Amino acid sequence: MAAPGNHESAGGGMDLLRFAAVGSVDDGKSTLIGRLLYDTRQLFEDQVAAVEEASARRGVGEVDLSFITDGLRAEREQGITIDVAYRYAATPRRKFVIADCPGHVQYTRNMATGASTADLALVVVDVVNGLREQTRRHACIAALLGVSQFVVCANKMDLVDWDESAYRAITVEVEALARTLGVTSWHVIPVSALHGDYVVEPSAAAPWYDGPTVLEALEEAPTGAWASGHGTDLGGGARLPVQWVLRRPGGGRSYAGMVNGGALRAGEEVVVLPEGWRTTVTGIETYDGPLDVAPVGISVSVDLADDLDVSRGDLLAAAADPPEVVKELVATVCWFADRPLRSGDRLRVKHTTRTTPARVAAVTGRLDVNRLEVEAAGELANNDIGVIELTTAVPLAVDPYRDDRITGSFVLVDEGTNATVAAGMVGEPHFAAGTGRRTPVAQPA
Amino acid sequence: MTEETHAARGTPQERTQAAAAPPQSPTPGRVDHLALLESHAIFVLREVAAEAERPVLLFSGGKDSAVLLHLAVKAFRPGGLPFPIMHVDTGHNFPEVIKFRDERVSRLEERLIVASVQESIDRGRVPDPGPSASRNRLQTTTLLDAIAEHSFDACFGGARRDEDKARAKERVLSFRDTFGQWDPKRQRPELWHLYQGRVQPGEHVRAFPLSDWTELDIWQYIAREGIALPDIYYAHRRPVVERGGMLLAVCDWISPGPGETAREETVRFRTVGDATCTGAVRSTARTVAEIIDEVAATRVSERGATRADDKFSETAMEDRKREGYF
Numbered sequence: 196m197a198a199p200g201n202h203e204s205a206g207g208g209m210d211l212l213r214f215a216a217v218g219s220v221d222d223g224k225s226t227l228i229g230r231l232l233y234d235t236r237q238l239f240e241d242q243v244a245a246v247e248e249a250s251a252r253r254g255v256g257e258v259d260l261s262f263i264t265d266g267l268r269a270e271r272e273q274g275i276t277i278d279v280a281y282r283y284a285a286t287p288r289r290k291f292v293i294a295d296c297p298g299h300v301q302y303t304r305n306m307a308t309g310a311s312t313a314d315l316a317l318v319v320v321d322v323v324n325g326l327r328e329q330t331r332r333h334a335c336i337a338a339l340l341g342v343s344q345f346v347v348c349a350n351k352m353d354l355v356d357w358d359e360s361a362y363r364a365i366t367v368e369v370e371a372l373a374r375t376l377g378v379t380s381w382h383v384i385p386v387s388a389l390h391g392d393y394v395v396e397p398s399a400a401a402p403w404y405d406g407p408t409v410l411e412a413l414e415e416a417p418t419g420a421w422a423s424g425h426g427t428d429l430g431g432g433a434r435l436p437v438q439w440v441l442r443r444p445g446g447g448r449s450y451a452g453m454v455n456g457g458a459l460r461a462g463e464e465v466v467v468l469p470e471g472w473r474t475t476v477t478g479i480e481t482y483d484g485p486l487d488v489a490p491v492g493i494s495v496s497v498d499l500a501d502d503l504d505v506s507r508g509d510l511l512a513a514a515a516d517p518p519e520v521v522k523e524l525v526a527t528v529c530w531f532a533d534r535p536l537r538s539g540d541r542l543r544v545k546h547t548t549r550t551t552p553a554r555v556a557a558v559t560g561r562l563d564v565n566r567l568e569v570e571a572a573g574e575l576a577n578n579d580i581g582v583i584e585l586t587t588a589v590p591l592a593v594d595p596y597r598d599d600r601i602t603g604s605f606v607l608v609d610e611g612t613n614a615t616v617a618a619g620m621v622g623e624p625h626f627a628a629g630t631g632r633r634t635p636v637a638q639p640a
Numbered sequence: 641m642t643e644e645t646h647a648a649r650g651t652p653q654e655r656t657q658a659a660a661a662p663p664q665s666p667t668p669g670r671v672d673h674l675a676l677l678e679s680h681a682i683f684v685l686r687e688v689a690a691e692a693e694r695p696v697l698l699f700s701g702g703k704d705s706a707v708l709l710h711l712a713v714k715a716f717r718p719g720g721l722p723f724p725i726m727h728v729d730t731g732h733n734f735p736e737v738i739k740f741r742d743e744r745v746s747r748l749e750e751r752l753i754v755a756s757v758q759e760s761i762d763r764g765r766v767p768d769p770g771p772s773a774s775r776n777r778l779q780t781t782t783l784l785d786a787i788a789e790h791s792f793d794a795c796f797g798g799a800r801r802d803e804d805k806a807r808a809k810e811r812v813l814s815f816r817d818t819f820g821q822w823d824p825k826r827q828r829p830e831l832w833h834l835y836q837g838r839v840q841p842g843e844h845v846r847a848f849p850l851s852d853w854t855e856l857d858i859w860q861y862i863a864r865e866g867i868a869l870p871d872i873y874y875a876h877r878r879p880v881v882e883r884g885g886m887l888l889a890v891c892d893w894i895s896p897g898p899g900e901t902a903r904e905e906t907v908r909f910r911t912v913g914d915a916t917c918t919g920a921v922r923s924t925a926r927t928v929a930e931i932i933d934e935v936a937a938t939r940v941s942e943r944g945a946t947r948a949d950d951k952f953s954e955t956a957m958e959d960r961k962r963e964g965y966f
């Protein structure tokens with residue numbers, strides 16, 4: 196088979212696309228990813244041999260590519276996927292980080308883990324069954340987490356003899372869903388993961404189809420949409436959550452962190468939040484030398500004109516476009532603990548590089564992921580997505596999640612067990628972020 | 641049970657010397673995959689160092705460790721590293737690796753802790769498996785004892801998710817209970833860049849800044865940055881013996897058994913570990929550039945080719961990780 200290229204671009208210089216693969220159990224997600232890796236020749240001979248051996252031992256006829264992505268013993272025993280598995284593929288142009296997400300509702304926390312850093316969602320749908328509730332739920336969570344590009348595989352086309360009307364039916368469903376979720380870009384691709392048609396290799400099976408293969412769609416998708424343009428610059432004001440204070444040999448301090456939101460420029464006026472001090476960036480340092488402009492996604496350290504008491508947890512932001520400083524905020528949360536989340540609960544909130552105690556002032560609603568409506572609710576159960584009002588002990592510098600996946604996100608931590616019990620997004624549920632414009636942070640009424 | 645070497649802090653000027661290919665500088669103004677991987681690793685190093693009370697960097701002397709240490713230097717210079725470097729020494733090391741470790745650490749003027757498997761054996765913490773048996777699994781006890789002795793609450797490691805199917809599922813920050821165990825069914829959700837590593841006394845986290853790097857990314861980065869490595873990564877001639885489908889270096893612990901013969905071959909190593917279970921590959925790649933070509937064309941995985949310890953069962957790595965292995 197003609198590999199479209201594997202790792203041959205030895206000199207580096209590839210860009211990076213992170214995507215989450217989702218779908219209902221048995222729709223063929225594992226087979227599809229296995230196919231993608233196999234046909235782009237990412238798999239080593241011993242891995243293929245191990246899969247062949249495992250397939251034979253478990254009495255599966257031909258090689259079952261889905262075994263490639265089967266990870267943990269517990270998963271193999273139960274025949275299901277519990278946790279996100281990360282897979283890597285590369286073509287000469289692009290490195291892919293694939294977050295292979297679990298299907299079951301009780302593992303929503305793991306699906307959210309995989310989707311939180313994704314630029315794109317690869318959604319696998321069985322053409323025979325159409326879009327199932329679990330797939331809708333996954334698409335909804337991905338969109339809620341800000342994923343605005345979908346590549347949908349209408350899988351198992353071989354089972355319907357490549358019938359165009361089956362494909363069209365899926366397309367209609369996907370289009371309706373994409374519109375309600377605010378997904379801005381989507382492809383629906385007819386494939387057979389089992390036989391490989393239109394995954395990496397083009398095929399003659401669907402003469403009526405003239406769109407891209409799955410790999411082509413993945414290679415052409417814009418990268419860096421996650422974290423408001425990792426590796427790109429959406430043109431918003433820069434943010435740099437301070438991680439660490441570096442002391443210079445001759446005295447003086449430099450503030451280390453990763454740039455997000457927009458590029459940071461030497462000479463730029465910034466504000467230190469939550470304090471509100473204005474100062475100027477006199478230099479941007481890296482181990483390899485100074486930068487005039489630090490692009491989004493790059494770790495640097497920043498020298499400031501004034502001798503201020505800046506420490507870890509503070510945020511440096513473009514003075515012209517700062518985030519808001521709040522102690523009370525409305526947020527959308529995914530709840531991951533067995534006990535319910537109720538108003539009055541005390542938790543720790545970890546936001547950028549700052550951790551502070553917080554209290555849930557109110558649980559106001561629960562998202563119905565089928566109707567995409569928020570209904571009134573007083574508490575949230577495990578795997579529920581809901582809306583809360585949060586009061587923090589110290590002020591946080593936040594952007595709405597729809598504008599910035601870094602300064603707009605937080606996790607809630609149980610003060611007793613240290614477990615991560617919720618993922619939080621600043622603002623009401625908003626589907627598919629990425630307007631690039633900044634909107635005001637909603638305050639509790 | 642651990643031996644420490646203290647030294648003054650490093651200077652901002654020190655740079656590693658290119659072992660082979662000259663460093664290629666990234667295209668200015670373009671953020672490519674290596675720049676993003678580097679930046680993310682530096683981010684993780686800074687986050688964990690800031691939040692942990694007693695972090696440590698685990699260093700095996702292998703290529704991933706060398707890259708991790710290089711990234712740590714980039715994250716914290718002009719300051720010193722805010723954590724010591726710890727080597728879990730099986731006593732079955734390639735001498736080239738120990739030489740490299742000592743040179744590297746002293747050049748950086750950082751602090752090295754050596755936790756010794758031999759001492760664990762001598763003190764009866766683990767049974768002596770015999771002179772030529774693999775000590776890989778024994779490292780777990782030595783590692784966990786050293787973590788307890790120093791009250792480490794965060795250990796940086798150079799593991800990558802492309803190495804193994806259990807690793808593929810592990811978080812960047814991986815929680816370990818008071819027995820050092822990994823519970824794959826109860827991993828903490830890990831969203832965005834919010835690495836939550838808070839632990840109770842006796843628990844710790846493993847932090848893997850290289851999680852998203854592949855073997856090829858590692859080599860491309862070594863080329864770009866001119867990172868020095870132990871000589872055994874580059875092709876050389878040495879006596880080897882073929883055993884269980886692997887080429888083992890003839891050394892103090894490995895000699896030809898009945899029906900085996902030692903042969904001199906041109907080989908290199910893709911990983912470094914316990915010499916009794918780390919296989920060499922036939923290769924003529926003498927420079928980083930040649931290795932990159934070879935890795936790009938290779939059809940056998942790094943662990944499959946060279947680690948006898950992962951061959952026993954489909955879940956070998958998962959089982960060891962559950963017990964507290966790296």
Ligand SMILES: Nc1nc2c(ncn2[C@@H]2O[C@H](COP(=O)(O)OP(=O)(O)O)[C@@H](O)[C@H]2O)c(=O)[nH]1
Nearest residue numbers: 219220221222223224225226261351387388389
């Ligand atoms: N006929 C056919 N069967 C497929 C196709 N893709 C997957 N399957 C089968 O569907 C079943 C479920 O696939 P799997 O990849 O394990 O699904 P997952 O649960 O979504 O990961 C397996 O028996 C696969 O062999 C396809 O394109 N055509």
